[in-house]
Amino acid sequence: MWLQVSLLCFSFLTLSSHSQAEDQASLYRSNDQARRCHYTFTVASPTESSCPGSSGKPEIDGVLSRLTLLEALVSRLIPGADAETRTEVGANNEEELQEALSQVTDERNQLQQDKDHLNRQVQELQRRMAELSQEAESLRQKPCQQSHTSGGTQHENSHRPASDPAYDFSNGAYQEMKAEVTEVPASHLLPEINQNFTGCGELLSVGDPVLHRKADGITGKYGVWLQDPEPQSPQYTNKTVWRIDTVGKDVRQLFAYEDMSQFARGFPMKVLVLPEPVESTGATMYSGSFYYQRKRSRSLIRYDLASESVASRRDLPNAGFHGQHPYSWGGYTDIDLAVDEQGLWAIYSTSKAKGAIVISQLDPETLEVKKSWETNIRKNTVGNAFMVCGRLYTMASYTASNTTINHVFDTATSVGRAVAVPFENKYHYNSMVDYNHAQGKLYAWDNFHMVTYDIRLGRPSHGSS
Structure with missing residues (x-):
């Protein structure tokens, strides 16, 4: 070759x-x-007899330059090469890591200091609360007693040193202090204790909305979602979540979710088909039954969840329906069923009441009206309403972000008054609000969003119903 x-x-x-x-x-x-x-x-060569030594120098220089560059590149890729460069880079990285570590350490120390400070504040508040509790208990067991007889005064004076002006009951400073002690109510000494009130009382505040799920279709613009505060069958518990979309001509599907996490993920464990269509968002859940208004009628239906059948049915006497006396947002919300610590309620109006809200307490078994109250609150002027501890509360607006709970009516005294408890419609279209006394929360459906609100109850203020 x-x-x-x-x-x-x-x-x-x-x-x-x-x-x-x-x-x-x-x-x-x-x-x-x-x-x-x-x-x-x-x-x-035809022109030269030999190759000049200088003619090849630029070419050789170029080759040497390229070889030098190639060696530099190879030295970076081969382990062990260019130790000085790697040492410099390593030093820079180490310096940056030390700086980051120092910053994290400083932040950790600051957080620890803040934690210690907060712990000291909590301990101080607990100590003050214990002292105030003891003082209140002492005031309750040993109330101040004033003696109006001369004999009592002489008896009181017989136990004081005659020379000590501090025991001189005729002293003006003592009289002023005595009057101040007898006139200050003990409850004013215990603000922290009143805040920890857990009984059935008056609504004092409503927390921020907490989102649990957003509907993914047009039928989810408004509807009903809730949990049974007093479940009756082992099949469904107080963790079971119920939902029904009320947008549509023939609303019958009632979705059951095992718990709140499955509800948030959109995985129902069962779908019940109701025998009669539902009217609007006034349905509620109580004691193992689903209560709702039949479409285009004043008929109320109790649907037993265990047997999946209608347990009772009854017309609500004289109640307006299908747009006669709705809330201000409309939606055929003429009859709104509610549940609280005292049982099952209906919030509605009649021709006789001329659009004013009527409250009726219902028998949860038969749906018979046990007692009714007529308020002076116009139903079409409020966004929604709910019951807590036998009291009706109404919302001023269903769209305003920063609205209020503006009226309360106490069925125990048949007295109503204006209030101003802040309430947030975060998504600007709140079509359903229900109270769950077992959870201590309000459940609401706000423009495709299913949310809850924590609430705080307390003793009624002085002179309130």
């Missing part, structure tokens, strides 16, 4: 050489280490 290549080169060079240089050509033959024959043909 080497012989063939050499002969080809020889033929080419012979044809391309100038005729004047033919007598200067020479041919050499030699063997390499593998004992292969090499032929070398040499011819002189």
